[in-house]
Amino acid sequence: MRVALGGTRIDRSRTIHFRFDGRTLAGHPGDTLASALLANGIHLVGRSFKYHRPRGILSAGAEEPNALVTIGEGAFAEPNSRATMVELYDGLVARSQNAWPSLGHDLGAVTGIASRLFPAGFYYKTFLGSSRTWTGLYEPLIRRMAGLGPAPTAADPDAYDKVHAHCETLVVGGGAAGRAAALEALGQGRVILIDEGVATPPLDGVRLLNRTTAFGCYDDNLVMAVERVNDHLPPGERRGPRQRLWQIRAKRIVLATGAHQQPLVFPNNDLPAIMIASAGLTYLRDFGLLVGRRIVMVGSSDAADELRAAGAQVIEVAAIAAAHGRKRVASVTDGQGTRHRCDAVLMAGGWQPAVHLHSQIGGRLSFDPARHCFVPVVDPSRARLIGACAGDVPVDRPSAPVAGPNAFVDFQNDVTLADIDLATREGFVSVEHLKRYTTTGMATDQGKLSNLNAITRLAHNLGGAPGSVGTTTFRPPYTPVTFGALAAHDRDQFIDPTRTTPMHDWHVGQGAVFEDVGQWKRPRYFPRDGEDMRAAVRRECRAVRRGVGVLDASTLGKIDVRGPDAASFLNLIYANGWSKLPVGRCRYGVMLGEDGMVFDDGVSARIAEHQFLTFTTTGNAARVLDHMEDYHQTEWPHLKVWLNSVTEHWAAAVVTGPLARDVLREVVSDVDLSAAAFPHLSWREGRIAGHKVRLYRISFTGELSFEVHCDSRFARPIWEALLAAGERFGITPYGTEAMHVLRAEKAYVIIGQETDGTVAPDDLGLSWVVSKSKPDFIGKRSLARPELQRPDRKQLVGLTMDAFVDEGAQLTAGAADTVMLGHVTSSYPGAVDEKPFALALVTGGRQRIGTSLYAHFGGRSLRCNVTDPVFYDPEGVRLHG
Amino acid sequence: MLTIVCPHCGARDQTEFRAGGEADRPRPADPFALTDAEWADFLFMRGNVMGLQRELWVHAAGCGKWFSLTRDTRTHRFAP
Numbered sequence: 026m027r028v029a030l031g032g033t034r035i036d037r038s039r040t041i042h043f044r045f046d047g048r049t050l051a052g053h054p055g056d057t058l059a060s061a062l063l064a065n066g067i068h069l070v071g072r073s074f075k076y077h078r079p080r081g082i083l084s085a086g087a088e089e090p091n092a093l094v095t096i097g098e099g100a101f102a103e104p105n106s107r108a109t110m111v112e113l114y115d116g117l118v119a120r121s122q123n124a125w126p127s128l129g130h131d132l133g134a135v136t137g138i139a140s141r142l143f144p145a146g147f148y149y150k151t152f153l154g155s156s157r158t159w160t161g162l163y164e165p166l167i168r169r170m171a172g173l174g175p176a177p178t179a180a181d182p183d184a185y186d187k188v189h190a191h192c193e194t195l196v197v198g199g200g201a202a203g204r205a206a207a208l209e210a211l212g213q214g215r216v217i218l219i220d221e222g223v224a225t226p227p228l229d230g231v232r233l234l235n236r237t238t239a240f241g242c243y244d245d246n247l248v249m250a251v252e253r254v255n256d257h258l259p260p261g262e263r264r265g266p267r268q269r270l271w272q273i274r275a276k277r278i279v280l281a282t283g284a285h286q287q288p289l290v291f292p293n294n295d296l297p298a299i300m301i302a303s304a305g306l307t308y309l310r311d312f313g314l315l316v317g318r319r320i321v322m323v324g325s326s327d328a329a330d331e332l333r334a335a336g337a338q339v340i341e342v343a344a345i346a347a348a349h350g351r352k353r354v355a356s357v358t359d360g361q362g363t364r365h366r367c368d369a370v371l372m373a374g375g376w377q378p379a380v381h382l383h384s385q386i387g388g389r390l391s392f393d394p395a396r397h398c399f400v401p402v403v404d405p406s407r408a409r410l411i412g413a414c415a416g417d418v419p420v421d422r423p424s425a426p427v428a429g430p431n432a433f434v435d436f437q438n439d440v441t442l443a444d445i446d447l448a449t450r451e452g453f454v455s456v457e458h459l460k461r462y463t464t465t466g467m468a469t470d471q472g473k474l475s476n477l478n479a480i481t482r483l484a485h486n487l488g489g490a491p492g493s494v495g496t497t498t499f500r501p502p503y504t505p506v507t508f509g510a511l512a513a514h515d516r517d518q519f520i521d522p523t524r525t526t527p528m529h530d531w532h533v534g535q536g537a538v539f540e541d542v543g544q545w546k547r548p549r550y551f552p553r554d555g556e557d558m559r560a561a562v563r564r565e566c567r568a569v570r571r572g573v574g575v576l577d578a579s580t581l582g583k584i585d586v587r588g589p590d591a592a593s594f595l596n597l598i599y600a601n602g603w604s605k606l607p608v609g610r611c612r613y614g615v616m617l618g619e620d621g622m623v624f625d626d627g628v629s630a631r632i633a634e635h636q637f638l639t640f641t642t643t644g645n646a647a648r649v650l651d652h653m654e655d656y657h658q659t660e661w662p663h664l665k666v667w668l669n670s671v672t673e674h675w676a677a678a679v680v681t682g683p684l685a686r687d688v689l690r691e692v693v694s695d696v697d698l699s700a701a702a703f704p705h706l707s708w709r710e711g712r713i714a715g716h717k718v719r720l721y722r723i724s725f726t727g728e729l730s731f732e733v734h735c736d737s738r739f740a741r742p743i744w745e746a747l748l749a750a751g752e753r754f755g756i757t758p759y760g761t762e763a764m765h766v767l768r769a770e771k772a773y774v775i776i777g778q779e780t781d782g783t784v785a786p787d788d789l790g791l792s793w794v795v796s797k798s799k800p801d802f803i804g805k806r807s808l809a810r811p812e813l814q815r816p817d818r819k820q821l822v823g824l825t826m827d828a829f830v831d832e833g834a835q836l837t838a839g840a841a842d843t844v845m846l847g848h849v850t851s852s853y854p855g856a857v858d859e860k861p862f863a864l865a866l867v868t869g870g871r872q873r874i875g876t877s878l879y880a881h882f883g884g885r886s887l888r889c890n891v892t893d894p895v896f897y898d899p900e901g902v903r904l905h906g
Numbered sequence: 907m908l909t910i911v912c913p914h915c916g917a918r919d920q921t922e923f924r925a926g927g928e929a930d931r932p933r934p935a936d937p938f939a940l941t942d943a944e945w946a947d948f949l950f951m952r953g954n955v956m957g958l959q960r961e962l963w964v965h966a967a968g969c970g971k972w973f974s975l976t977r978d979t980r981t982h983r984f985a986p
Contacts, residue, residue, distance in 0.1 A: 243907050245908050387981070651966070654972070801936075806938060806945050807945070807949065809942075
């Protein structure tokens with residue numbers, strides 16, 4: 026009910042309209058949704074989480090646990106908005122939550138009758154039985170009955186912003202104390218003042234952020250805050266981002282965050298129109314309205330005269346034994362048993378300083394018995410607290426809690442005094458256990474109006490002072506933050522960079538199907554004329570085995586290792602030796618971790634006496650460089666060697682197949698391509714289309730192969746020249762899928778597929794790579810550990826079978842066995858014959874060649890023959906061709 | 907989020923760095939002089955101290971410099 030007095034925040038000269046549950050109502054600019062509803066005499070605004078109790082507006086600020094509504098419609102809808110914090114605008118649409126069929130007649134309220142069935146810890150007690158009982162019965166039931174507003178299902182259409190800021194002084198809270206502190210700090214550099222509300226007039230020289238909530242305080246004076254840039258405007262007037270996330274690093278932090286007056290606990294203390302006393306006063310002073318005509322005040326009567334002057338009847342009582350009413354309080358019984366008719370109750374349960382930001386970073390609290398609240402312990406190394414949040418709060422005369430039905434401690438999570446008492450009796454005597462067992466303080470309001478009462482009751486039950494049980498941990502966020510604000514610009518294509526090769530557009534033009542390899546987009550296969558993947562891969566594989574194929578290998582990691590000690594450095598990094606590798610030659614290398622397990626593999630080429638080019642797997646390039654830098658800087662800084670990533674500088678095309686040399690002869694100049702002059706595992710410099718190229722004879726397919734590496738800037742013309750030259754040989758672009766089939770037939774391992782950090786070189790049959798003569802290299806000592814000598818280590822073998830087997834399938838000796846001997850690491854149809862084959866890691870695998878195993882996957886068992894892992898050209902005749 | 911001082915670039919946000927574990931445990935100059943148990947101890951065991959700890963960091967998203975500093979594992983404060 027609006028009155029003539031007060032109303033500093035509203036503009037009475039203008040009227041705006043909004044809708045609540047379909048009803049069109051009027052308010053003034055400056056109103057919150059809560060004040061506008063109260064001005065219209067509406068106290069019932071929602072139903073409670075568990076028992077569907079009718080609930081009203083308890084507070085006038087951020088601490089509100091009850092008045093949660095959905096604002097906006099469709100994809101713009103925002104559930105669980107606190108009506109006390111929603112600024113009214115013309116055309117605002119709000120809906121109540123958790124009520125069916127309507128707020129006034131909620132069928133769910135029958136659970137209120139059955140509330141004896143939902144005691145503390147009901148999650149743990151009620152839902153016994155099989156897991157099917159849970160998924161089939163309890164869970165859907167609870168989901169329908171309990172909860173908050175539904176999240177919109179459409180993608181969030183709003184834009185959000187993120188800002189970093191730095192200042193000498195950050196003041197949180199724009200009340201009198203905060204404003205004074207901001208002005209005082211002006212001489213000491215930049216000052217930012219954050220205020221949750223709007224009313225604060227600007228201060229000269231101070232950067233003022235209105236409508237901004239500091240929700241988290243982190244190490245080294247980092248404060249995260251969210252600014253509601255546009256939420257207070259009608260949708261048509263919104264410009265720019267909806268909200269902005271602020272990450273503020275400050276030299277000094279001053280907290281002036283105020284205090285929250287607490288509720289009292291008595292039966293039916295949750296009825297609509299039973300409110301926090303200071304909120305009743307705020308509604309009069311700021312919004313010019315009375316929350317009732319006949320108001321009972323309990324715990325404090327400081328403002329009674331002010332309410333009377335505004336036209337209310339005020340009854341002052343020392344305690345309330347119970348409240349009565351259905352959808353709004355109608356009367357109370359006081360401590361002496363006298364019944365008083367009323368239409369509102371204002372309760373004062375003592376003030377708890379808002380110490381959240383102080384506590385989030387480990388600031389300590391102590392209990393102050395005189396003011397009955399937790400106050401911050403002053404610590405000069407932390408944020409300074411001033412005003413009410415430092416404990417400078419009024420003293421109420423709160424009455425003792427009164428047990429009985431529906432005496433609520435936590436309004437939002439429907440936790441009663443009886444629940445706290447039950448939990449204590451059942452032995453939950455730690456404040457952290459009490460919280461988890463009863464869920465008190467765990468709702469989105471973070472217990473701003475419940476923790477003090479819950480902790481006090483627990484201490485009382487244990488016969489101690491309130492300070493004796495401590496407090497629960499304060500964690501960010503202080504109030505709920507939208508995912509949109511946290512994500513800000515980091516959404517859709519901006520979540521992660523996308524890396525493409527210089528030939529990417531060509532692949533797109535050819536209709537390639539791509540796969541993600543780390544951040545890279547790599548063509549997986551190139552379907553033609555409606556081919557599915559299997560048909561395309563079969564065609565690509567056959568082209569490589571019988572003619573010639575071409576693969577974009579630009580994504581391979583490339584590290585330039587140079588300096589007088591380059592070879593010595595690689596000798597320590599790799600398991601194999603590099604000193605004797607002549608300039609112009611390449612060598613396959615395996616890199617181990619210090620634990621002796623395979624970390625990466627790839628070919629390195631000696632470019633000059635003091636320069637190597639090291640190739641890494643696509644996904645491991647950054648990790649390998651980090652690994653090398655780590656050892657170089659921390660263990661062997663005396664070695665004169667420099668490491669640089671040149672992955673992006675060089676593009677690469679693999680020309681592979683029996684006709685590879687014929688294709689290159691068409692386009693390459695300045696190089697003798699004959700096998701005698703340019704053998705396997707060597708490299709030469711030449712020219713294609715006028716550009717310098719490096720040709721490497723490296724094969725990952727088992728066929729005669731040339732890798733053509735060039736400056737990335739000229740990659741596209743060189744790629745096209747290769748394709749033009751190969752046209753009459755039927756050159757076929759192939760993707761990573763065919764590459765995998767071709768390499769698996771040769772038992773060339775993929776790091777991360779055949780290896781998982783527990784696989785040593787010998788397990789993969791790579792003992793031949795490991796140098797016997799080098800005194801030391803990373804992993805050498807570990808290879809001598811007894812564990813690495815065991816004959817029953819898992820070893821790489823091949824499998825053949827009649828049907829396709831899933832990668833990851835477990836392997837056993839007998840069809841009905843349950844002892845797992847290993848697993849399938851790679852599984853494909855053969856490149857040419859399409860017969861299924863697989864690679865597997867099997868306990869003592871090399872001893873099992875010639876025997877059979879059973880693969881288990883998808884509820885099936887399949888007999889597999891164990892074979893040598895090399896299926897194709899074991900003598901290596903073709904790749905030396 | 908911590909502010910970490912890179913010896914090369916100065917004070918930067920923690921997100922630019924990667925922790926490298928406990929410092930001052932150099933790789934043995936001759937690993938084969940160690941028994942299997944001693945080598946396993948070097949490989950797998952860490953002090954996990956509560957209090958001041960020397961640790962390695964790398965300015966991974968910056969200059970790439972590896973360096974060590976002292977941090978109190980209880981408070982996250984870096985010692986000067």
